[in-house]
Amino acid sequence: MATTVASAQPPMVYTRHRSRQVAVVLLLIVLLIGLFASGMLNLMLLAVNGLASLETDRKIREKFYSHQKSSTNKVAIITVKGAIMDGEGFVKRQIDHAKDDPNLKAVVLRVDSPGGTITGSDAIYHQLRELVEESEIPLVVSMGGLAASGGYYVSMACGDTPEAIFAEPSTWTGSIGVIIPHYNFAGLMKEWGIQEDSVTSGPLKAMGSFAKPMTEEERNIFQGLVDEGFTQFKEAIKYGRPKFQKDPEVLDKLATGQIYTAEQARQNGLIDRIGFLEDAIDRAIELAKLDKDDVKVVKYKKEPSLADILVGVETRSSRFDLATMLEMTSPRAYYLCTWLSPLSSSP
Numbered sequence: 001m002a003t004t005v006a007s008a009q010p011p012m013v014y015t016r017h018r019s020r021q022v023a024v025v026l027l028l029i030v031l032l033i034g035l036f037a038s039g040m041l042n043l044m045l046l047a048v049n050g051l052a053s054l055e056t057d058r059k060i061r062e063k064f065y066s067h068q069k070s071s072t073n074k075v076a077i078i079t080v081k082g083a084i085m086d087g088e089g090f091v092k093r094q095i096d097h098a099k100d101d102p103n104l105k106a107v108v109l110r111v112d113s114p115g116g117t118i119t120g121s122d123a124i125y126h127q128l129r130e131l132v133e134e135s136e137i138p139l140v141v142s143m144g145g146l147a148a149s150g151g152y153y154v155s156m157a158c159g160d161t162p163e164a165i166f167a168e169p170s171t172w173t174g175s176i177g178v179i180i181p182h183y184n185f186a187g188l189m190k191e192w193g194i195q196e197d198s199v200t201s202g203p204l205k206a207m208g209s210f211a212k213p214m215t216e217e218e219r220n221i222f223q224g225l226v227d228e229g230f231t232q233f234k235e236a237i238k239y240g241r242p243k244f245q246k247d248p249e250v251l252d253k254l255a256t257g258q259i260y261t262a263e264q265a266r267q268n269g270l271i272d273r274i275g276f277l278e279d280a281i282d283r284a285i286e287l288a289k290l291d292k293d294d295v296k297v298v299k300y301k302k303e304p305s306l307a308d309i310l311v312g313v314e315t316r317s318s319r320f321d322l323a324t325m326l327e328m329t330s331p332r333a334y335y336l337c338t339w340l341s342p343l344s345s346s347p
Contacts, residue, residue, distance in 0.1 A: 060097040062298040066281065071296040074103045075284050077110050077142075077277075078300060080124065084116030084150050087123020094300045095127045099135065105295070106284035107131065107139045109157065110277060115150025118178065118229050125236060128157035138287035142280035143167040143271070148175035148259060152270075153233060156240025161287065165240075165271040166280040167262040174270060176237065177257035178229040180222050185210045230255070243269055 065077060078094045098104055109128065115121060132139045141147075141155045141164060152173055158164040167173055189196065189211060196211030207218040214222075234251055238244050244251040254260075254268055265271045273279065285295055 059303040060093050060300050061303045063301050065297040065299045066278070067295050067297050068293060069296060071294050072103050073105050073288075073290050073295045074101065075106045075108060075281060075288070075290075075295055075297045076101070076104055076300060077108045077281075077297065078128075079110045079112075080151065080154055081110075081112045081144075084113060084120040084124060084154070086117070086120040087127060090302060091124055092127060095124075095131050097300060099131055104135065104137060105290055106137050106288040108277070108280050108284050108297075109139055109141045109155065110144065111141060111147040111151050111155055112144030113151035113154075114146055114148050115153065115175070117150070118232070121150030121153045122232070122236075124154045125157050128154065129159070132157065132159065138284060139164065140280045140284040140287065141165045142275075142277045143171045143173055143262075145171060147171060147173045149177065152176065153236055156236045158240055160239075160242045163272045163283060164287075166273050166275040166277075166283070167265060167271045168276055169262055169274055171262040171265075172259050173262070173265050174254070174260035175257055176233060176255040178226045178233065179257075180208075180226060182208060182214060182222075183210045184213055186212050241269060 062076075067075075076094075076098050078091070078098065080091055084091075098107060107128075128139065131137075138161050139158045140161070141158050143151075143155065143166065145168070147155060147167065152175065155165060186196075196209065198206050198209070198211075200206050204218065204221070206212075207221065208214070234244075234248070234255060237251060237255075238248070241251075250269075254270065260268065260270060262271065262274050266274055273283075281297055282292075285292055
């Protein structure tokens, strides 16, 4: 009897093969969609980063803050916030905008800063002095949570204007002094077997290096730089607090780097009054001889960029790059209320 061979089942094999094809096609579609979405996201991020690089070119816009919106007489709030790394950026753009405003009658300088570099603090201080002298308008200071060291330095741009420096009850201010941060990692490098082997053009070219202890000669040189910057700081204070011109010894006793509370600062003559931003605004209006019912108070803001609109938050370019690392390791003097050098600039 002949053996019967089982017949093949092509319909089932065909169905399985068809299912595999469909799965492969779906997988390819998902991958293509993912690649497309990733590409679009990268393009958007590149666009946002490109737009963020134009931060320094962004214009200043005025936001109504208080009093009469329809008035042409104007009091402007200029803000100094965060660490001061240079005399450029948002602060300078505010000052330049104020200089070009024919309706500006007074300025309120709102300071909330631990200070920063000597050069940056001094540049802002002189730009504010130019604004006041060229426009012949009063400047009143309103200190926020912290107006220390370079933050106090820029506040001296008010000059000899009477009763012009206000600090909130919780403000910390003072910290009058100069610091050049220096860290000695020589011991740690020795443990790790790392040797400092720089090639220099002279024995003092690498002074201040964290790879070796500071010599007495280097320390004396740095101390001379600090002393000169300290003298400059005290001269700025004498401009903003004329009482210390007649009695510099009192200023010397206060300029130890100590932080003062608002009440301590008032008692020592470093500020005039304890009050809030609104109190400083009222004083500016009074000094400008304006009617409270005929003045508009505005606050300067950065004009929103397309990147801000796309992302939904204000973009900030990163400063933590090679240039920042090199800057951090370079000897530099600061009017700064800290024992660490800053990692980022003010906005």
